[in-house]
Amino acid sequence: MQTKLSPQHIREILKEVKDPEIPTISIVDLGIVSDIRVEDDTVFVELTPTFAGCPALKIMENLVKFRLLEEGIEHYEVRTSFDKQWNSDMISEEGLLALKKHGLAPPVRHCGNLDLTVLEHTPCPYCGSENTELRNPFGPTLCRSIHYCNNCKQAFEGFKPVD
Amino acid sequence: MDFFNESHVRAAKELLYKMADDQLIIGHRNSEWTGLGPILEEDIAFSSMAQDKIGQSEHLYALLHELGESDPDTVAFTRNAHQFHCCQLVEYPIGEYDFSLMRHFFFDMAELIRFDMLRNSSYEGLANIAKKYKGEIKYHSMHANTWVQQLGKGNEESNGRLQLQLDTYWNHALGIFEPGPHENILIDAGIFEGEAALQKNWLEAVIPLLEKADLQVPDTSKWSPVYGGRTGIHTAYLQPLLDEMTEVYSIDPSADW
DSSP states (O other), X not given: OOOTTOHHHHHHHHTTOEETTEEXXXXXXXXXXXXXXXXXXXXXXXXXXXXXXXXXXXXXXXXXXXXXHHTTOOOEEEEEOSSSOOOGGGSOHHHHHHHHHTTEEOOOOOTTOOOGGGGGGOOOTTTOOSOEEEEESOOSSTTEEEEEETXXXXXXXXXXXXX | OXXXXXXXXXXXXXXXXXXXXXXXHHHHHHHTTTTTOSSHHHHHHHHHHHHXXXXXXXXXXXXHHHTTOOOHHHHHHSOOGGGOOXXXXXXXXXXXXXXXXXXXXXXXXXXXXXXXXXXXXXXXXXXXXXXXXXXXXXXXXXXXXXHHHHHHTSOHHHHHHHHHHHHHHHXXXXXXGOOOTTHHHHHHTTSOXXXXXXXXXXXXXXXXXXXXXXXXXXXXXGOOOOOOGGGTOOOTTHHHHHHHHTHHHHHOTTOOO
């Protein structure tokens, strides 16, 4: 039986914390929960930023704290660290589907060696066509790029692959 | 930082200050394109890069804080121009798009290479940050190179405008690599391979790209790096930028945001 304070249990709890800018994906599936430790009765959670300038960082730290408090966990430490560096391959399979559900083209898997020319033919999240164009490597948030689908004739956003 | 002796800490601080100040100031300049970009996409691009750079500078200031300096906000918002260690290239006003693009190309190619080199730093905190930033800066250098190629090979006017900026600011670009007082310590301790190595790598990367864009690099006889920024000697443009950047903070420095 899992105790309430096992790292596995905490991970399950944190699956209910969503990215404030992409509410279909949990922070666990986004891959930013880099460490969960339980020492005595204190829970330590470490987050690693997707982008260094992401304005949602502090908000996500607070969302984690609120969620732990809701579970009656009063002793906790939540911090952001670069000890483990996020890259887009850390998004889970479930996370990729969640991004698509939000209308974002999921990032391609790069296995640590990303050639940015893949952005030129990012599959359209609406029709699946690869007959697409990169319009801008920068978008409405730091983690998004802007594309156009020549097949279904509409603009779409992608979640940037990062290595 | 057990493995650092005092001379290592001094050298690491000098390196961190110049990197963080470069990013804060170029970030602020990039943000000045918000609402003014020649096309909407460029408006978004420069604004996004501004957010990246300022975010990146904050984490470098946080490393300085770990080494005993004041907290990031105090360091960023309470110093005067002569206390900044940014290179002069980053402090110039945004000018026209041709200047901002050329500066963006010069600077971000140097950043890409600097952080790539720092991934192997013996200073673990800095190596971790470098591994993280490289993926972000890759987008910045790609953006710069895409436009330099398009406009360099565009028409006579676009090529001529970029060539003029290249000629005018080449020596300022070389000023990025102004050697510091602790280069040998950084190199011997494995913290950083040094500014001379960075400049060499930068030249090997940018010259072929500029030539591919039909742009000519000035003859080496005309190379005369513009130094001074790293030791607090700045153009008249930096202090007004700092005054504007810190205007709200200065109203009530003790305010809790």
